[in-house]
Amino acid sequence: MVSKVRVFILLLCVGVFVVLRERVAEVSLENFSPFHNTSPCACGKCLSEDDVWFTQRFNKSVEPFLSAKHSLSEAAFRWWKGIQLEKRNFIYYSATVDNLFKTFPATPDVEASSDRCRTCAVVGNSGNLNGSRYGPLIDFHDQLLATPLDTHCKFPPLMNTGRTKGYEADVGKRTTHHVMYPESAVDLDNTTHLVLVPFKIQDLEWLIKAFTTGFSGASYMPVKSHIKANKDLVRIVLNVNFVGSFMRYVHDTWLEKKGRYPSTGFMALVLALHICDEVSVFGYGADKDGNWSHYFEILKNKHLRTGPHAGTHEYDVIQQLHKNQIIHFFKGW
Numbered sequence: 001m002v003s004k005v006r007v008f009i010l011l012l013c014v015g016v017f018v019v020l021r022e023r024v025a026e027v028s029l030e031n032f033s034p035f036h037n038t039s040p041c042a043c044g045k046c047l048s049e050d051d052v053w054f055t056q057r058f059n060k061s062v063e064p065f066l067s068a069k070h071s072l073s074e075a076a077f078r079w080w081k082g083i084q085l086e087k088r089n090f091i092y093y094s095a096t097v098d099n100l101f102k103t104f105p106a107t108p109d110v111e112a113s114s115d116r117c118r119t120c121a122v123v124g125n126s127g128n129l130n131g132s133r134y135g136p137l138i139d140f141h142d143q144l145l146a147t148p149l150d151t152h153c154k155f156p157p158l159m160n161t162g163r164t165k166g167y168e169a170d171v172g173k174r175t176t177h178h179v180m181y182p183e184s185a186v187d188l189d190n191t192t193h194l195v196l197v198p199f200k201i202q203d204l205e206w207l208i209k210a211f212t213t214g215f216s217g218a219s220y221m222p223v224k225s226h227i228k229a230n231k232d233l234v235r236i237v238l239n240v241n242f243v244g245s246f247m248r249y250v251h252d253t254w255l256e257k258k259g260r261y262p263s264t265g266f267m268a269l270v271l272a273l274h275i276c277d278e279v280s281v282f283g284y285g286a287d288k289d290g291n292w293s294h295y296f297e298i299l300k301n302k303h304l305r306t307g308p309h310a311g312t313h314e315y316d317v318i319q320q321l322h323k324n325q326i327i328h329f330f331k332g333w
């Protein structure tokens with residue numbers, strides 16, 4: 001039985017490889033087409049096309065990354081401040097953001113969509129990746145977003161080690177964007193984007209200090225004092241052109257305000273919809289026993305749930321995206 005399923009998965013993978021290869025071929029043909037610029041992306045089918053459910057949620061004009069260009073609204077700050085009981089004020093926040101751009105790119109570039117078909121794999125942490133052998137399929141995409149441990153997990157963060165080490169067959173070798181917050185931080189190689197999802201001002205301060213003098217503050221979990229990563233590839237998911245930041249856009253529009261705030265994993269998925277043209281999703285949801293386990297550690301806490309996040313609702317939205325053929329969702333093993 002098991003081996004039959006394996007063969008099926010293998011066939012499925014081969015099928016997808018072929019599909020992706022064909023799409024790539026289409027792209028290069030399109031480059032010679034006089035109609036090249038009329039399509040919003042360079043893929044056979046673009047994300048934004050004719051799906052009412054999707055267009056009601058996807059707001060193309062929401063910029064995911066913080067940049068010096070967008071001024072900060074105080075109303076936006078107030079919503080974000082409520083998430084983890086931030087005590088410091090808007091003036092302090094603004095000064096910290098100004099300080100950030102002395103070290104990190106002030107106008108982070110998002111690659112223009114019309115140039116080529118950007119295919120992305122978003123890889124979560126779910127135990128359902130264990131034994132999946134999705135690695136080669138995942139590495140086939142040109143952008144790979146790895147998501148962090150979610151805040152509900154009280155396991156010690158993995159220090160100084162890439163989380164993919166030893167699990168390449170199931171989760172792939174490469175990561176182009178690693179989504180993290182200070183409590184889940186790991187060192188990166190210098191070609192990987194560090195994508196920070198900040199939940200409080202201290203997270204922005206952490207970023208500056210972890211790259212310079214070292215961070216020594218306390219949080220609900222131990223936090224790395226230094227981080228190795230390429231500072232030119234740092235991106236911060238906190239744009240306030242939507243009232244209340246990218247996080248609030250995800251919470252209000254995508255999750256219909258369910259849960260207290262979105263999980264970082266779900267935010268990474270919506271982020272992918274904003275920076276990619278084709279999105280495949282791996283490693284989300286519970287494992288085959290119904291537990292919210294991780295592929296890289298043996299489950300100890302059987303009562304682990306999704307904390308302040310609406311885990312089940314997030315999962316439903318992912319399934320709906322798949323059903324509407326907006327994403328390819330690989331449910332795992």
Ligand SMILES: *[C@@H]1O[C@H](CO)[C@@H](O)[C@H](O)[C@H]1NC(C)=O
Pocket residue numbers: 059060061062063241242
């Ligand atoms: C989409 O986002 C923009 C800000 O980028 C905002 O002004 C607009 O109201 C949003 N549209 C919807 C339908 O929420």
Ligand SMILES: *[C@@H]1O[C@H](CO)[C@@H](O)[C@H](O)[C@H]1NC(C)=O
Pocket residue numbers: 190191230
């Ligand atoms: C990245 O690392 C390689 C080898 O370690 C080095 O040659 C290169 O200059 C580095 N690039 C940046 C942008 O730091």
Ligand SMILES: *[C@@H]1O[C@H](CO)[C@@H](O)[C@H](O)[C@H]1NC(C)=O
Pocket residue numbers: 289290291299302
């Ligand atoms: C969760 O995992 C444990 C083993 O760690 C197993 O006994 C249990 O049946 C699993 N499922 C649920 C829903 O707890």
Ligand SMILES: *[C@@H]1O[C@H](CO)[C@@H](O)[C@H](O)[C@H]1NC(C)=O
Pocket residue numbers: 127130131294295296297298299
């Ligand atoms: C992954 O699956 C293997 C085989 O079923 C098992 O032995 C191992 O403990 C699992 N790893 C984790 C982290 O659950």
